[in-house]
Amino acid sequence: MESTNEAARPRDFIREIIDEDNRTGKHAGRVHTRFPPEPNGYLHIGHAKSICLNFGLALEFGGKCNLRFDDTNPTKEDEEYVQSIEEDVRWLGFEWNEQPFYASDYFPQLYDWAVQLIKAGKAYVCDLNAEEMREHRGTLTAPGKNSPFRDRSVEENLDLFARMKAGEFPDGTRTLRAKVDMASPNLNMRDPVLYRILHATHHRTGDQWCIYPMYDYTHGQSDSIERITHSICTLEFENHRPLYDWFIKELGIYAPQQIEFARLNLTYAMMSKRRLLELVREKHVSGWDDPRMLTIRGLRRRGYTPEAMRSFCERIGVAKFNSTIDMLVLENALRDDLNKRAQRAMAVLRPLKVVITNYLEDQVDELEAINNPEDPTIGTRKVPFAREIYIEQDDFREDPPKGFYRLAPGKEVRLRYAYFITCTEAVKDAAGNVTELRCTYDPATRGGNAPDGRKVQGTIHWVSAKHAARAEVRLYDHLFSKPDPDDVPAGQDYRANLNPNSLELLSNVPVEPFLANAKPGDRFQFERQGYFCVDTKDSAPGKLVFNRSVSLKDSWAKQEKAQQGKPQAKKK
RNA sequence: UCAGGGAUCGGCUAAUGGCAGGCCGCCUGGCUUUGAACCAGGUAGUGGUGGUUCGAAUCCAUCUCCCUGAGCCA
Secondary structure, X not given: OOOOOOOOOOOOHHHHXXXXXXXXXXXXXXXXXXXXXXXXXXXXXXXXXXXXXXHHHHHHOOOEEEEEEOOOOOOOOOHHHHHHHHHHHHHOOXXXXXXXXXXXXXXXXXXXXXXXXXXXXXXXXXXXXXXXXXXXXXXXXXXXXXXXOOOOOHHHHHHHHHHHHHOOOOOOOOEEEEOOOOOOOOHHHOOOEEEEEOOOOEOOOEOOOOEEEOHHHHHHHHHHHOOOOEEEEEHHHHHHHHHHHHHHHHHOOOOOXXXXXXXXXXXXXXXXXXXXXXXXXXXXXXXXXXXXXXXXXXXXXXXXXXXXXXXXXHHHOOOOOOOOEOHHHHHHHHHHHHHHHOEEEOEOOOEEEEEEOOOOOXXXXXXXXXOOOOOHHHOEEEEEEOOEEEEEHHHEOOOOOOOOOOEOOOOEEEEXXXXXXXXXXXXXXXXXXXXXXXXXXXHHHOOOOOOXXXXXXXXXXXXXXXXXXXXXXXXXXXXXOOOOOOOOOOOOOHHHHEOOOOEEEEEEEEEOHHHHHOOOOOEEEXXXXXXXXXXXXXXXXXXXXXXXXXXXXXXXXXXXXXXXXXXXXXXX
16 A cells, blocks of 8 residues: 655544554554454444544555454344445545455454463353343442352363354353453453354354354454554443453463544434434435435435545544534535535526516527636536526515525526526516516626626526426435434434434426436536535436535525524524 | 543644644635635633642642443444
């Protein structure tokens, strides 16, 4: 791997540790990390933070990063997840060292080490069932009691463990435990289980094993086998570190250095795999790749770019403090990336028909539009203009509030890249709703400039009615309506905070003609609206579907809201 | 109650005994054929109390608050 030129990157506490290790020669200058997911679910944005950290470190320090599947629980894991995880890591832009590794490849070695521990009198077969074991464990403040099986002879333990492996005992009847200290204030040290009996088929080792090592017994040794220098994990494993160190010491093997950091939390979101699964199972979302899901696949389908994801991970930093990142940071990372690259287009989400009364019935204009003002290299395109066009309902007010500089009766605005128009009449239905606008245009303003130098304050987007392609547009909002989804009245759970408006469907939306040829995954900025991408699942030729990735910032909406909020604030 | 961690502007994060800085947000203003982007300015912080020191976010003591931990899950 190449090291990137990122000298300017701020030094977080992990990079400082590595700097120091390199200075003192602790790992002989090596930097070797790993990303160790369990293949029991899809990766989410929290994993992305860990991925960017581990792979990023390897890149920056000229080291290596392994992808290792921690597949020690066959009842929950599946090959399908292995595939999706590899795909997601690659999509984020990272390449792992050699082939993916699997903890299951170390089962034979782990077994031999268990035998070694038994022989050294450091492990024993325990016949306690789960409930009895819990009773013996003690509490946070009270020490545990030794298992009655703790002092079995080495010979008996060896025999029993071999028979466990041979499948002589049913699930749950026996375990292999480490002999550490039942009085330790650290519950992880109270004779933790090393192996449990599980007559289950493993996605890689099949029915070869009926005993499976526990995560705690597997993880540290796997790191050791792979000669990992910096074993980076989340805060909840801090309490486990003494146990990992105990295994390494008793086994006399290479010692990786574990460093813990705080996992990612985001406002209006949940990160736990269990709950993500519930959202899918209970059909609150359409699947793991629902664009509202903060899974990597969900974000990808939503229109997020790998660059935006990496930039986000860089912006949030790494620390031990349990923090919650504002969802805005994620959204801004996307906006920043797409602003520079996304081709512009016009689409009218909530159309209001406008008839240009002084424009000839059969006349058509081809106007030149800039594809991206931020990037002149991608050139221009032609946009057809005709007598009947659509504009956004929001861009007209019969009774405009102060500061509104879009269209209103008698007012003039610029149609982007086209002409100045002046509203002469608002046509209404019986209920008094404005259904259509009559306007006149000024032929001298073709392209959007007035030769007489007069200015208009507003520029609005539009689409020619008869030239428009039609699309379905899906507007997404936060899945939860509160910054903290767990902020619920007593007796309720996060489901009470599910945002009923997290998906708004717009059909038959008029969009610029060229968009008819857009391909799944293509990204655009719909001017004055936001960034949209062609859905990769439901869009097809003749049936365009756009997902809103993120809206543009809207300072007018903010200003108007503030104005409306003022009188209320006074009342209070 | 025990053990292990943690606490710096509204949010995130620097400063490692020597001017508390950056990003985001928010507010002003500029610019503008996207009320976007961009540019400029502003706002605002060391959890409390004592101590050491010429000097403390940083070291010491003490208090407070928060997180994690009693799976044969990871």
